[in-house]
Amino acid sequence: MSRRIQSDLIICRDCDTIYEYKHTKVRQPVHCTVCGHHLYEKKTRFIHRGFSFALTALILFIPANLFSLINLDKVGNNRNAVVFDGVIDFFRYGKVACGISLFLFCMIFPLIHSFTQAYVCFGLLYKVKLPGMVKALKIHQKVAYWTMIDVYILAFFVVLIKLGDIAHVKLMTGIFFVFAYLIASLAANYACDNVMLWRRLREFTYDE
């Protein structure tokens, strides 16, 4: 359809330099010679790996939010916490903006991020034209910056150390799932280069 797209060219995001798109070997990142921006990198079987890691992350995300992460035991008071408890507490004390951002950044966006990646990679992998693949990849790219599970894990360790000397803190099943989710989603991110994913999707959409 669209012959207007110059698919043999690529333009650097930061300094507007034009490059010809060359078919490089795998694991040979192409950088902008002017400003050093990472342009694209072909990776081994990136659709396969992207799909499997994103699916793994998606599955792990369910127990990560159901099981409690941490248990605090002090003079008969027993408290468990899941990610969603933080949201509820922010709302209860009237910090709506914090509550919404915690809910979005640590629960909704990671879910969307993994789901859209799995969706697009599934379509590309099995050559199925799923509805709204372009839109899904667009959302995937937009949401990527705002998934903050890694920051959450760091916060978790800070809390662990802070409370460690005051009360008896016990790690629960949930945190291992959150950790596993983090590793799977990082692997999924690493497997797929966004530029390559867009190119593959464009080739797939226009000339079958």
Place this chain on the structure above:
Amino acid sequence: MSDDKTTFKRACDHGYLRCETCESVYKQDDCPDECDFCGSPIHQRKPENIARAWAFLIAAAVFVIPANIYPISIFEALGNKSPGTIMDSVIYFFDEGMYGIAIIIGTASILIPIAKLICLAYLIYTAQFGKRSRLRHRTILFRGVEKIGRWSMLDIFVVALLSSLVQLGSLAIIFPGAAATSFCMVVILTVFAAESFDARVMWDQGLKNEINGGKNAER
């Protein structure tokens, strides 16, 4: 100054446009308003990038003040309230001898937001007035500012976890204080500022000045 800086092909000089989202490249002559493939609008540069970046940056700078003055979390034990600002928690960890954690918290919640504001102000200022020095370094700085911004949310998440864990009735309660919302806004607004800034503008201005001031002014 140097030849290689002016000989590379820039898309704006050769009449090419790029879709911000899907990296499709169009010729300027038959470029659609919206990308044929992904449907997002195509601009030569991000619209109103300098004005928007300044607006978000100033808004973020305003929120920095309440975020550091008011307590971010309030610890209530047996009816006594002891509010703690961000600085207090850093000092607490230093006093306890946990320097690693103190450095992590101090960096993530005090150093990064302030450094981000200063760096962005410097980048936008130099882009606006077409400074031509250190273009490459400024681009790298911009990329760093973009990447590091999200780690400032650390403090919000710490407060969330603490307040959902430490709820021991009248014995001890931790709950978020007034600074939490402002701090959240600082992080979000600085990210928006970085997002609306366009690194290509500083290359445009810088290279234009270089060409006009250099020997090949006739180009």
